[in-house]
Amino acid sequence: MHILAIILQSWLLFSMAFFGGSKLAGAGHQVELFDSIKLPQWFRVITGIVQIAACIGLIIGYWYGEIAVWSAILVGIMMLIAILSHLRVKHPFGKVFPAILNLVIAAAVVCLFADKLG
Numbered sequence: 001m002h003i004l005a006i007i008l009q010s011w012l013l014f015s016m017a018f019f020g021g022s023k024l025a026g027a028g029h030q031v032e033l034f035d036s037i038k039l040p041q042w043f044r045v046i047t048g049i050v051q052i053a054a055c056i057g058l059i060i061g062y063w064y065g066e067i068a069v070w071s072a073i074l075v076g077i078m079m080l081i082a083i084l085s086h087l088r089v090k091h092p093f094g095k096v097f098p099a100i101l102n103l104v105i106a107a108a109v110v111c112l113f114a115d116k117l118g
Contacts, residue, residue, distance in 0.1 A: 005112040008105050009068055012075055013058040015102055020051025033095075037085045050078065065116030072109035079103035 023030045023044050034044040054074045061068025082099035 005109065006062070008109050008112065009058055009061060009072070011105055012072060012102065012109060013055055015098075016051040016058070016075060017055045019098075020048045020055065023048030023051065036091070037089050039085070047078070050074070054078070061113075065113045069110055069113045069117055072106045072113070076103055076106035076110065079106060
């Protein structure tokens with residue numbers, strides 16, 4: 001189970017690094033995405049910063065499982081907000097799926113590392 005936890009934690013790490021980095025870099029698809037969900041561009045930058053912060057927590061979480069749990073909770077909250085934002089503007093399932101997948105993986109990481117809390 002330890003290997004599964006590391007694989008899922010790494011998935012979240014790379015996913016958040018990719019999406020957070022592309023938001024901070026102002027990638028065209030991210031700019032268009034935030035326009036389509038009717039959120040200001042400064043919110044894209046803040047979202048990217050929070051995603052990179054989650055990455056840092058996930059890296060630290062390799063050594064301190066409690067930090068991995070809190071970082072996965074942060075990712076889960078971000079993904080829940082992303083799902084609701086997509087649904088609010090009636091995006092197709094293909095645009096919502098990455099957030100759903102990352103929410104499920106974040107929940108799995110929390111469950112796998114739950115014994116590290118407390």
